[in-house]
Amino acid sequence: MHSSFMPPRQVKIGDAAAFVGTTPRAIRHYHEIGLLPEPERGGDDRRRYGYEDMIRLLWIRKMADAGIALDDIRDAFTTAGADSGDGVAGILERLEDTLAEQEAELRRQRTAVQRMRTEGSRMGLLSDFVTERLKSLPEGSLRQADLDTLLVTERIFGPLGAAVQATRFVVLATHPALREESDRIDAAEEALDDSVAVDDPRVAQVAVERHAFENALHAVIEESGADEADDALFDAWDALHPATANDGSGRREAGSMSAFEAIGKMPYDFSPARLRCMELAAELSAQDSPSAQNTP
Numbered sequence: 001m002h003s004s005f006m007p008p009r010q011v012k013i014g015d016a017a018a019f020v021g022t023t024p025r026a027i028r029h030y031h032e033i034g035l036l037p038e039p040e041r042g043g044d045d046r047r048r049y050g051y052e053d054m055i056r057l058l059w060i061r062k063m064a065d066a067g068i069a070l071d072d073i074r075d076a077f078t079t080a081g082a083d084s085g086d087g088v089a090g091i092l093e094r095l096e097d098t099l100a101e102q103e104a105e106l107r108r109q110r111t112a113v114q115r116m117r118t119e120g121s122r123m124g125l126l127s128d129f130v131t132e133r134l135k136s137l138p139e140g141s142l143r144q145a146d147l148d149t150l151l152v153t154e155r156i157f158g159p160l161g162a163a164v165q166a167t168r169f170v171v172l173a174t175h176p177a178l179r180e181e182s183d184r185i186d187a188a189e190e191a192l193d194d195s196v197a198v199d200d201p202r203v204a205q206v207a208v209e210r211h212a213f214e215n216a217l218h219a220v221i222e223e224s225g226a227d228e229a230d231d232a233l234f235d236a237w238d239a240l241h242p243a244t245a246n247d248g249s250g251r252r253e254a255g256s257m258s259a260f261e262a263i264g265k266m267p268y269d270f271s272p273a274r275l276r277c278m279e280l281a282a283e284l285s286a287q288d289s290p291s292a293q294n295t296p
Contacts, residue, residue: 010048020057027057035060035074068095126150129159129240133166133233141173152266160237167226168217175220185213189274196273203273207280214285
């Protein structure tokens with residue numbers, strides 16, 4: 001026997017959505033944005049969808065699944081017609097370019113995540129140029145505060161500036177006596193809180209101690225040859241960035257700010273006494289400079 005079943009000439013929105021694999025709400029949205037023409041309504045005032053409507057819905061679903069935005073699908077149908085592939089081809093070409101850019105960004109993000117896992121979550125946030133300078137250190141010898149400082153420095157002065165500053169932490173990590181003295185000076189500076197007046201004798205005393213420590217640290221850096229490693233950093237940076245080696249534009253991270261700008265944007269909870277201590281220490285260092293010593 002032949003089946004007496006006859007397919008419907010039109011279907012309601014629920015049946016159309018079920019066949020296409022979407023929802024009635026989505027189809028109503030297609031109507032609202034002009035992607036799908038409003039169909040005729042039956043005697044019960046409900047929308048009825050015919051064969052051509054279903055074909056359009058299937059194409060919309062396929063294109064949306066491919067990642068094409070609904071507005072682009074509408075433009076493709078409007079400018080080239082539903083039966084033409086010209087408009088769709090142009091949309092697909094643009095989509096392919098967009099996906100290629102997204103793929104490159106995903107690769108960059110994946111590489112960054114892999115570096116964080118390999119180097120440690122905090123050190124992995126720094127650029128390769130900086131972490132390469134720190135790889136010789138024993139695991140755990142760097143402190144959290146050291147990495148935080150390098151992160152800020154890289155933001156302001158770029159990877160090269162942070163890599164040069166890393167020399168300081170390399171020396172402190174490998175010279176326990178210096179690290180102990182550094183901790184003592186840091187604690188003395190932190191003690192210069194808001195309860196200490198700027199003309200308190202402790203302010204000048206701590207400044208003298210900071211100046212002496214920085215001289216001692218610099219001497220160890222020179223004796224260990226770490227300053228020569230810094231010179232090699234500049235050569236390596238120039239080799240990696242030949243186009244910017246002479247103008248210095250490549251020495252800061254893209255989108256970074258100048259040191260002057262950073263002063264007003266990076267908060268530090270320093271008391272007036274501590275700021276005065278820093279000024280005095282800087283003045284003592286300036287007095288040690290060759291130009292100051294040669295001044296009659």
